[in-house]
Amino acid sequence: MTESESLRALDNLLESFLEKAVALKENRLSVFIGLNRLDDIARHGRESGTIADEVGDWLAEHVNWLNGAAIRTADADRIKEILENISHELELPGHESQESQKIRSEIERWQSKLAVEPKEPALPAGQKIVLHRGPESMEENDTGSITVFTKKLKSLQGLWEGASSGRKHVLSALDDLLKSAYLQHNQEALLLSGFVIYYLRQNGYLVEPYVKRLKAAESLLKKGEKTA
């Protein structure tokens, strides 16, 4: 086989691999793309002055997300958050048109109807952790109660199973947890990270870099709570 033939074979192999990898992620990819597009609209729509039109098109294009095409809780939360920002934007002076009002009611419908899949075992790159939402209405809100703490421990165990799945070392799972705490403002991931770090420290690991990341995530979470 000549060098050129080898290169061509490698070219075909890599293209085929990437094509299959993307095909496997098709569903997630469409969610990512939709989420990213909505984020772009929220960021740039106000400058272009066409935010109502653009959101209207986006809502129409992704209406299947309301009709049973369930998406993950974390993604749904993000969509709701962005839609809420857009809805506030449409309340501002200059957006009082009838169309803006219509879009705002549509956003409200989305906020209440956006379907969420309960759990997905296969996790894509960069999204290793499945966020588990607590029950809609807690019977007991006292964080000092045994019941609430036991529920939290169970929830953390589920989170740990997701984060450690397919991992060989606790440090790899910790890395994912810290990413989730930092990027997704996941409070449970933050709590679990603290526990894992303490465990590792007790066993003689150097944990300073992880402590720094934990503190950064904690401070970001606190800021988020203040602005919420």
Add this chain to the structure above:
Amino acid sequence: MLSENEKAYCQALLALKQKDYKKAVENFKMAAQAFGTNSEFNLLYESTRLLVEVKKELAGAKMKIPSEE
């Protein structure tokens, strides 16, 4: 709102789907700051980077052939 790294990752996957490998590499590079420790991310990134290099080599080889003949 999505972080710049997350947006870059989305763009990279979209570029892969559209077979725009150079654009995918550029976006993977930006996303690597946040996702660089994820093995699946690295597999996609490195495979795409290798593919771009292979394509460059192939294009270079094609350019050379006429002058060599």
